[in-house]
Amino acid sequence: MKKPNDIILKTVTNVAVVIILTFSINLFISGHHNPGGGFIGGLAFVAAIVLLFLVYGIEKVRKNIPLDFKVVAACGVLISVLTGTAGMIFGKPFLYQTFGFVEFPIFGKTELATAVLFDVGVALAVIGTTMTIIMSIGDDR
Amino acid sequence: MSNNLIILPIIIPIISGLVMIIIRNHTRLHRIISILATVLIGLSAVLLLEQIRESGVQILYLGGWEAPFGITLVADMLSALLVFVTAIVTFCCLWYAFSSIGAERERHYFYPLSLFLIAGVNGSFLTGDIFNMFVCFEVMLVASYVLISLGGTKIQLRESIKYVLINMVSSFLFLIAIAYLYGMLGTLNLAHLSVRVAEAGQGGLMTAVAFLLLIVFSLKAALFLFFWLPGSYSAPPAAIAAMFGALLTKVGIYAIIRVFSLVFYHQLGTTHLVIGILAAVSMVLGAMGSVAYWNIKSIITYNVVVGVGFILAGFASFSEAGMTGSIYYLIHDMIAKALLFLLGGTIINITGTGKLKEMSGLIRLQPHLGWMFFIASLSVSGIPPLSGFIGKVFITEGTFQSGYFWLGAIGLLTSLMVLYSVMKVFMSAFWGYTDVKEVTENKSIRGLLMPIGVLTAITIGLGLGAEVIHEYVDLAVAGLLDPNIYIDAVLQDSLIGWGR
Numbered sequence: 150m151k152k153p154n155d156i157i158l159k160t161v162t163n164v165a166v167v168i169i170l171t172f173s174i175n176l177f178i179s180g181h182h183n184p185g186g187g188f189i190g191g192l193a194f195v196a197a198i199v200l201l202f203l204v205y206g207i208e209k210v211r212k213n214i215p216l217d218f219k220v221v222a223a224c225g226v227l228i229s230v231l232t233g234t235a236g237m238i239f240g241k242p243f244l245y246q247t248f249g250f251v252e253f254p255i256f257g258k259t260e261l262a263t264a265v266l267f268d269v270g271v272a273l274a275v276i277g278t279t280m281t282i283i284m285s286i287g288d289d290r
Numbered sequence: 291m292s293n294n295l296i297i298l299p300i301i302i303p304i305i306s307g308l309v310m311i312i313i314r315n316h317t318r319l320h321r322i323i324s325i326l327a328t329v330l331i332g333l334s335a336v337l338l339l340e341q342i343r344e345s346g347v348q349i350l351y352l353g354g355w356e357a358p359f360g361i362t363l364v365a366d367m368l369s370a371l372l373v374f375v376t377a378i379v380t381f382c383c384l385w386y387a388f389s390s391i392g393a394e395r396e397r398h399y400f401y402p403l404s405l406f407l408i409a410g411v412n413g414s415f416l417t418g419d420i421f422n423m424f425v426c427f428e429v430m431l432v433a434s435y436v437l438i439s440l441g442g443t444k445i446q447l448r449e450s451i452k453y454v455l456i457n458m459v460s461s462f463l464f465l466i467a468i469a470y471l472y473g474m475l476g477t478l479n480l481a482h483l484s485v486r487v488a489e490a491g492q493g494g495l496m497t498a499v500a501f502l503l504l505i506v507f508s509l510k511a512a513l514f515l516f517f518w519l520p521g522s523y524s525a526p527p528a529a530i531a532a533m534f535g536a537l538l539t540k541v542g543i544y545a546i547i548r549v550f551s552l553v554f555y556h557q558l559g560t561t562h563l564v565i566g567i568l569a570a571v572s573m574v575l576g577a578m579g580s581v582a583y584w585n586i587k588s589i590i591t592y593n594v595v596v597g598v599g600f601i602l603a604g605f606a607s608f609s610e611a612g613m614t615g616s617i618y619y620l621i622h623d624m625i626a627k628a629l630l631f632l633l634g635g636t637i638i639n640i641t642g643t644g645k646l647k648e649m650s651g652l653i654r655l656q657p658h659l660g661w662m663f664f665i666a667s668l669s670v671s672g673i674p675p676l677s678g679f680i681g682k683v684f685i686t687e688g689t690f691q692s693g694y695f696w697l698g699a700i701g702l703l704t705s706l707m708v709l710y711s712v713m714k715v716f717m718s719a720f721w722g723y724t725d726v727k728e729v730t731e732n733k734s735i736r737g738l739l740m741p742i743g744v745l746t747a748i749t750i751g752l753g754l755g756a757e758v759i760h761e762y763v764d765l766a767v768a769g770l771l772d773p774n775i776y777i778d779a780v781l782q783d784s785l786i787g788w789g790r
Contacts (some may be wrong), residue, residue: 223311230301242292244353
């Protein structure tokens with residue numbers, strides 16, 4: 150079979166993936182007050198990896214990201230549940246959240262919320278689940 | 291005040307299940323963790339039971355968001371009792387699974403899936419919000435979809451397609467019913483729903499929604515709409531079938547009891563009469579099925595249907611005696627049905643067939659198994675010293691008190707048919723000549739017998755020691771008969787509570 154001439158596709162992808170990944174992190178962080186959050190951020194992140202799948206093939210990507218995504222999903226949910234239990238240690242209800250303002254050298258006054266930790270878990274769960282689904286239906290085996 | 295203890299029966303199985311997924315290849319660790327998890331759930335349920343006995347209904351507002359705005363978990367006596375029995379049943383089923391489920395299924399997440407199933411079951415028992423009940427139903431169902439098809443034998447795949455489709459339809463109807471409720475009443479918190487229904491009056495439209503919910507729960511509980519049950523529950527291996535038979539239908543029953551005692555209790559003449567009729571029909575049809583079949587699995591699955599009918603017959607009478615009987619019988623039925631499924635599975639394991647006409651004389655090979663089956667049979671049909679008896683007496687009394695003589699009579703009549711159906715199994719499997727091949731005699735089934743022994747001991751203990759749990763059952767019944775106990779506990783601090 151002749152090798153397809155996909156130089157344009159590959160070049161665009163190399164740039165686009167970086168943009169998509171950055172955007173997904175932006176979506177994730179903005180989620181606390183604006184539209185976004187762990188779920189959407191995670192989905193956008195997966196979109197970048199799917200693009201790599203389409204261009205470079207599933208085997209190559211799997212070799213470069215040697216993660217069992219089922220475990221990623223499990224870790225994600227585990228993080229979310231455990232951040233929920235953190236409040237219980239301080240005598241607060243399950244899933245209790247709090248926030249505070251911290252002075253950072255460059256960023257200035259920044260809001261830090263414990264809900265972000267929960268959202269990290271959500272993002273990992275979404276990434277893990279979606280990747281597992283795509284990799285199992287995308288496999289030819 | 292929020293009580294964090296209530297969340298434990300839900301998050302313990304989730305956390306341990308997730309840990310097991312991460313350490314996938316250590317099945318020995320999986321066994322230890324899953325047993326530990328069920329023990330911990332049982333312990334937290336015991337603590338919860340004591341707290342409820344001492345200081346009433348326990349509440350947890352997740353994240354500190356108060357009812358009716360946030361997610362509320364409510365543990366009243368009924369929920370806590372069911373969570374406790376669930377832990378016992380799961381413990382025994384998992385123990386049974388150690389030596390029966392097979393390495394392949396263990397490696398493919400059997401234990402995590404069972405624990406996720408339990409998380410869903412416990413969540414459904416403990417939630418104080420009808421939408422979360424839907425969510426927990428889904429958690430439970432998704433786990434059960436995988437469990438029912440795990441292993442991928444032909445019969446499992448065929449039955450799982452039916453099972454998934456039926457449950458999809460019922461979940462869909464559930465969502466529609468919830469949307470109607472929210473559209474009419476503007477809330478989904480059960481306590482708040484109850485207040486609003488009482489204020490607005492349960493008119494025709496509201497009763498129609500109640501019936502829609504009844505259809506949904508009946509599909510899950512196998513109340514009359516049980517056409518899917520005998521097939522699906524006989525497909526998976528015994529340990530899984532036991533968990534399904536003991537727990538999944540009971541979640542539907544719990545939902546019916548909760549919703550029709552807390553929210554829709556204003557039109558007893560329509561809704562509860564219909565529940566009574568459905569209960570009678572499922573008792574009769576289930577008993578006919580169990581009498582007619584000559585296959586162990588079919589007989590046991592039809593017995594599940596009879597049990598469901600019987601529990602809800604007591605509830606339909608809506609009298610104190612009837613409710614007491616229902617709760618006693620509900621607890622008994624969870625234990626006894628798990629026991630029956632495990633016994634049936636063991637018999638099939640030994641003889642290699644489910645057909646009664648092809649087996650005989652097992653009592654010579656397995657005397658313990660034989661006698662335990664005998665005890666289980668008596669217990670299921672409600673013979674006095676065992677756990678089924680007390681529930682049966684109260685349910686019959688309750689139906690007679692409320693004037694539903696036909697319902698009580700059908701209950702008693704079907705008990706006889708149940709007795710015949712299980713005795714049929716006992717006589718053909720254990721009596722007669724021993725013609726099973728000598729090879730099977732050496733097969734060790736000690737690991738299978740021990741959990742069965744524990745369940746048998748519990749069913750005897752529940753019968754002899756009915757007095758011990760009487761206080762708890764009484765409190766549960768009081769909560770069902772007076773919805774204000776539940777409502778006051780949930781809405782204690784909120785504006786709605788003051789405004790009332």
